[in-house]
Amino acid sequence: MLICFSASHKNAGFDMLERLSANANQAAPRILEGHDAVKGAVVVATCNRFEAYLDLDAPDGSSPVEVVHEAVRAVGSVADLDAAELRQTFGFVHGNAVAGHLFSVASGLESVVVGEGEIAGQVKRSLELARAEGTTTPELERLFQRASQTSRRVKNETELGGEGRSLVRLALDLAESRVTDWAQTRTLLVGTGRFAGASLAALRDRGVTDVVVYSPSGRGTKFAANHGIEPVSAAAYASVAASVDLIVTCTTADRQVVDRDLLRAGRAAQAEASALPVIGDAEPLLHADRRQLVVDLGLPRNVAPDVVEVPGVELLDLETIKIHAPLEEFAATDAARSIVLHDARAFGESGEEQRLAPAVVALRKHVFDILDAEIERAASRGDDDGRTEAALRHMAGVLLHTPMVRSRELARSGDQRAWIDGLDALFGIAPAAAAQTGADRGAASAPADPAATSAAQHTRSAG
Incomplete structure (x- = not known):
């Protein structure tokens, strides 16, 4: 029997999703340890979603409730969240309906930005991780492989497959009013992970040419060489972060990589280099009229909320992006849902x-x-x-x-x-x-x- 329980932007708060996502890699093995009836588990964790897909060996006529409750407790234990609260939050799907749900998720129909392209790759990577951990089963393999096939059909056969549907691009759309000239916008990209390439492509599509990259994990040099941009060293990071017009963070680091102290330290260093006086916490004259936008696409959060305490700094994070997500394009969405319905039934x-x-x-x-x-x-x-x-x-x-x-x-x-x-x-x-x-x-x-x-x-x- 297939079971899925999920928390997403539709039914869970951002703080809960952040906790679940931060500990997602530990969830599947812990679920398998919790009950003998769980044959396999694949966990899908994205910036707006946490889902566990279970293959249960439920005896004839038995109820799966006990097994599911134990799985939820396992997830709560790794994320340090109350199991009762999770049960009240999670949505549950069982049997053949699980296919319809996963196919819809993989096709981007359940995303903040309907039809966004990154989710298909995230679903695929979730299966690869389960293989590496030894937590998948033949039935879960079949389920996730069919999900990938369906997402490709939706991309190729409907308008939802058009270029540009992603959280990254929506974030830059929202930033449009704050950017005078994209071609003149100096940009720092923080991260080299799953969204970094998409973020860089979206920036270039808008005409941004002055981009540098910093990697908290030390992969910046390789990423920069592969994409024709310059890397930023750890020693220069604060100064560069304080000097650019736009910071886009999309790293999988488990800590916040941009905060108030970083920007203040960078601004102070620039003021010192320019021989400008800095008195107490006052803003150096060099930055008195600066406007700087920070776009946080990370989950867990890459950027501390206190950055807005630095004069001239605005923060655009996932919670704000979700509020401004566009309405579905109904014709394209209906066509995509028809494909999902057909493939799930098959x-x-x-x-x-x-x-x-x-x-x-x-x-x-x-x-x-x-x-x-x-x-x-x-x-x-x-x-x-x-x-x-x-x-x-x-x-x-x-x-x-x-x-x-x-x-x-x-x-x-x-x-x-x-x-x-x-x-x-x-x-x-x-x-x-x-x-x-x-x-x-x-x-x-x-x-x-x-x-x-x-x-x-x-x-x-x-x-």
Whole structure:
């Protein structure tokens, strides 16, 4: 059984998302340690989302509530958050509806900026991390690989795939009114991680040419060489940060890399170099009329809120960006949701067929065991010209055709139990108990519409 629980910009506060995101790498292993029924876990953590996708081995007829509560407790323990509060915040999705939810997320339909492009890569990296940690399963692999395929379809077949849909670009749109001339804007990019390349591309699209990069982790030189810009050393960081017009932070560092003290120290150093007097905490004359914009795209926060205490400094962070996110473009969004609906339903149908596979194998074995016995009997009577064998094999194929078609039809409707019971009643064929249990679980967890809208399937508690 697949289960997903999630917190996002739609149902959780920024502080909670920040805590969850900061500890996301520890969550999946801890979830697996919490309960034997959890076979696998993949965690998706972005600047506006934390989601855990679980593959449960729930016994026939059992409730997954205890397992889910234990998983939520595990997440709370690594993020130092109260489990009861998390249960009240998380949205829960189960069964085949999980596919519809993940496909929608991977396609950018649940993002702050609908259709934003970075999320598909984040979903892919989440699966890669789970592989590295050994927390994924074949069913979770199938789920996430199909999600990547769906996101590519949405990008290629709808207007949501157009260039420029991202948090980075929205942030720069909001900064437009504060920037006189992009071509003359001196910019410091802090970070070389997942958003740095996209941030640099978005800046260049607006005509920014004067960009330098600083990396808290020491990767600035390599990033600068790859992108044709200059790196900033740790010794020069404060001075450069104080001198530029725009700072864009997008680092995965677990500490704040820009704060009031950094900018004040940089300004004081510049004033000293210019032989300007600095009296107490007063602003040096060199910066008296400066306007400086700091854009924080990091989660956890890269920038301390106290930077606005420095005269002339404005802060644009994720909370502000979320408030100004544009409305969905309804036609393009409807087309994208149709693709998600189709692909999620197909995922559910193929899953039901896979759960029925042991019974299909049992029927084919039954038929071909009889066939081989008859062929051997015919050969013992001297019929060795091959015509009898060919006729018997053709007849077996014809006989199996209708049961195979019906198996797929019943699996897609969630009624594979009827097919298994029919085999037992007609032929005395009973697939392995484990296979029957898997089929029962699939039927029990699958809603009538496997890709029903996520709003209808989210609940506020696992109970």
